[in-house]
Amino acid sequence: MARVDTRLRALSTVEHSTSADISRHLIDAGGKRLRPLLVLASAEAAGSGAPFPDAVIEAAVCVEYLHLATLYHDDVLDSAPVRRGVPSVRQLWGNQRAVLGGDLLLTHAFEVAAGLGPEEVLRVSGTLGELCVGQIDESTGLFDQGRSAEEYWACVSGKTASLLATSCWLGARAAGATAAVGAALAEFGSALGDAFQLVDDILDLCATEELIGKSPGGDLRQGVYTLPVLFALQEDPGLSALLVPGIDADGVRKATERIGATGAYRRSLAIALERVRTARQLLSEPTLSRSGVSRLDAVVGKVVASLRESGVLDHVGDTPEGLEGAA
Incomplete structure (x- = not known):
């Protein structure tokens, strides 16, 4: 991962000082580097090993730029005022430069993808389209209490998986x-993405700002x-009366307590664990290297571990079936 970080910073230092500061802000803030980690682990599972070829490192850089x-x-x-435990780019430099900074990072992502090949460019372009469609669909349904589970999963597929x-x-x-x-x-990555997003959505309602790096209850305030x-x-x-535009901190607290009282957290956790099991089953492809599979399985384990560390289980009573052996 050190080679990935070095390359990320190198591409972000070619701009003028303010642009470089904006580009590097979240790179320097750290983060899980989940997507680059998946690139490296998948390359190893497919037969590549350390030291990885430059193409593998470039692929990892590409997806992190796209994510950033x-x-x-x-x-x-x-x-959002906070991201990854530090002030967000928009908080420090304003919305206009935050949008332009994001656009600049996209140019880096496609510059790197172009070096990988035409199929890779098409794949990255298609993925960006899916991200946008998922976000558009989500924003179209804000404050919609009649939103269906199918609509939720369609957004998850686009914006995360x-x-x-x-x-x-x-x-x-x-x-x-x-x-x-x-x-x-x-397909493994898609199943993992489903689990990852659902866990993130649960944590947004239950966890502390210290754990998730942003103010909890953000989805409720935004109408997601x-x-x-x-x-x-x-x-x-009766919960619907609390879920209104402009909900305040006390309203968020009351809403999250009522959500927990319905058993919704437990029910959601069970589905997240089902997606975890699906992801792990997909790693049984016989041609995959065992060392790479172990690295991918460790990523899955981190998703489950985040549930243990978050205090979410305090809100669900008995441990959901399957969690004990899921990490």
Whole structure:
């Protein structure tokens, strides 16, 4: 990962000082580097090993730039003051430069993709389109208490799972894997993306700012009603009176308590664990290297570990079936 970070910073130092500062802001803030990690682990699973070929490193850089660009834009859309535990780009430099900074990171992503090949450019372009469609669909349904689970999952597929799938595909491709192996790893990434997003949505309602690096309850304030909220509305119609534009901190606290009382967190956790099991089953492809599979499985384990560390289990009573052996 050190080579990935070095390359990320190198490409972001070619601009003038303010542009470079904006470009590097979240790179320097750290983060999980989940998508680059998936590229490296998928490349290893497909038969490549350390030291990785330059193409694998470039693929990892590409997906991280693409992800960072979406964070810059998301923070403008959400008026977010904090990202990764530090002031967001929009908080420091304003919305206009945050949008332009995100655009600049996109140019880096496509510059790197162009060096990988035409198929990679098409894949990255298609993924960016899916990200945009997922975000548009989500913004179209703000404050919609009649939102369906199917609509929720369609947004998850676009805005989260698509990039995780592409990260795995790019890693396999850079390692010279067959089309079948690339497809299997992409499917793994998609299932992992489903689990990852649902866990993130649960944590947004239950966890602390210290754990998630942003103010909890953000989805409720923005009118994004995620799966736990949709489940809770089915069981407690009176909850709808709290879910209004302009909901304050006390309203968020009351809403999250009522959501927990319906069993929605437990129900959502069970679905997240089902997606985790699906992801792990997809790693049984016999041609994958065991060391690479172990690295991918460790990524899955981190998603489960975030649930243990968050205090979410305090809100669900008995541990959901399967969590004990899921990490």
